[in-house]
Amino acid sequence: MQADFKRATEFIQQYYQENKLANVDDRLSEIQNEIELSGTYTLRNEELNYGCKLAWRNSNRCIGRLFWNSLKIKDKRELTSELQIFEALKSHIKYAFNKGKIRSVVSVFNPQNIKVYNQQLIRYAGYRLKDGSVKGDPEMVEFTSYCIKLGWKANFGEFDVLPIVIQLHDYKPVLFDLPKDIIPEVKLEHPRYSWFKDLKLKWYAVPIISNMVLEIGGIQYHTAPFSGWYMSTEIASRNLADSFRYNKLPLIAENLDLDISKNKILWKDHALLVLNEAVLYSFEKAGVQIVDHHSASEQFMKFVKLEQKNDREVTADWSWIVPPMASASLEVFHKEWNNQVKSPNFYYRSPFWQSGEEKQSQHSKCPFHIDSMH
Numbered sequence: 001m002q003a004d005f006k007r008a009t010e011f012i013q014q015y016y017q018e019n020k021l022a023n024v025d026d027r028l029s030e031i032q033n034e035i036e037l038s039g040t041y042t043l044r045n046e047e048l049n050y051g052c053k054l055a056w057r058n059s060n061r062c063i064g065r066l067f068w069n070s071l072k073i074k075d076k077r078e079l080t081s082e083l084q085i086f087e088a089l090k091s092h093i094k095y096a097f098n099k100g101k102i103r104s105v106v107s108v109f110n111p112q113n114i115k116v117y118n119q120q121l122i123r124y125a126g127y128r129l130k131d132g133s134v135k136g137d138p139e140m141v142e143f144t145s146y147c148i149k150l151g152w153k154a155n156f157g158e159f160d161v162l163p164i165v166i167q168l169h170d171y172k173p174v175l176f177d178l179p180k181d182i183i184p185e186v187k188l189e190h191p192r193y194s195w196f197k198d199l200k201l202k203w204y205a206v207p208i209i210s211n212m213v214l215e216i217g218g219i220q221y222h223t224a225p226f227s228g229w230y231m232s233t234e235i236a237s238r239n240l241a242d243s244f245r246y247n248k249l250p251l252i253a254e255n256l257d258l259d260i261s262k263n264k265i266l267w268k269d270h271a272l273l274v275l276n277e278a279v280l281y282s283f284e285k286a287g288v289q290i291v292d293h294h295s296a297s298e299q300f301m302k303f304v305k306l307e308q309k310n311d312r313e314v315t316a317d318w319s320w321i322v323p324p325m326a327s328a329s330l331e332v333f334h335k336e337w338n339n340q341v342k343s344p345n346f347y348y349r350s351p352f353w354q355s356g357e358e359k360q361s362q363h364s365k366c367p368f369h370i371d372s373m374h
């Protein structure tokens with residue numbers, strides 16, 4: 001990979017300027033020499049740290065950015081074997097979960113020749129059944145069958161945690177099962193409806209995105225899993241509710257004795273509220289950090305004000321920032337933002353198991369997509 005000195009310069013200058021550091025030119029000529037000699041350059045540990053924080057601060061779709069400066073960075077660039085990488089991913093889960101007091105963290109691996117195939121480190125399998133229906137998470141059907149092809153022993157349950165798939169160079173990808181005791185999960189119950197726990201719903205505690213490319217100063221880190229804590233609507237209004245995901249609203253509405261043939265009785269809205277209450281109540285009861293959408297909206301507005309104070313414009317994607325619940329009662333609903341993509345950032349990339357043609361057709365027009373970055 002040939003590093004681009006122009007992009008390196010932009011990032012290093014920003015790093016020196018925001019941290020009020022002197023002698024940026026010395027560092028820039030050092031980087032220039034390194035690129036001339038080797039074709040690329042290595043960020044110093046403190047540059048990498050700040051670059052990761054900026055990548056979060058620049059993430060237009062994230063409502064949780066008030067906390068960008070508290071991100072912890074695990075520099076794992078020296079690791080070279082599948083097993084070492086798997087151990088580091090397990091440590092990431094433990095460090096992030098922190099017995100429920102979740103810490104935002106990113107683990108950065110060598111930018112070359114390491115691939116983690118998973119979309120998130122913890123994710124539930126989805127199985128297409130003979131009658132065409134799906135058991136588990138429909139979003140994971142394709143990846144699940146890929147894992148089975150690689151030799152994974154499926155359980156065919158509704159909430160089976162998928163294995164980690166790691167590939168070095170173009171060797172055969174290697175599967176690792178995460179030990180059950182390091183996967184924190186929260187069983188869902190409702191503060192008033194005792195039938196709710198009989199639905200046997202649950203969700204994992206920490207979302208750890210592992211399919212995005214971290215770009216800092218022109219260098220792309222294809223393996224840089226990052227995590228924060230959940231906002232309740234992500235689980236309750238989307239993962240468990242979307243008709244193309246776990247699709248649990250009809251089941252909950254039935255238990256509430258609502259007639260699901262009548263739009264006008266707002267059965268989906270009732271069911272959504274009950275599911276959101278259950279997620280917040282159960283996470284709180286289990287001592288696992290989670291934020292509701294009202295607090296998240298307030299925190300985001302605080303972030304916007306702090307950025308303005310520092311003479312920086314917040315870029316944001318309105319359709320992602322506004323939570324999928326009680327939208328107009330939140331301050332973020334009534335604002336507008338510029339959705340320009342700044343560097344450093346996290347970008348989407350196509351799943352590693354897809355062919356070139358599939359990649360092209362799906363993402364060629366998306367500004368966040370790394371295949372169209374250069």
Ligand code: ARG
Binds near residue numbers: 227
């Ligand atoms: N929406 C994704 C999910 O439900 C997680 C995205 C990251 N979310 C976060 N709170 N850091 O799994």
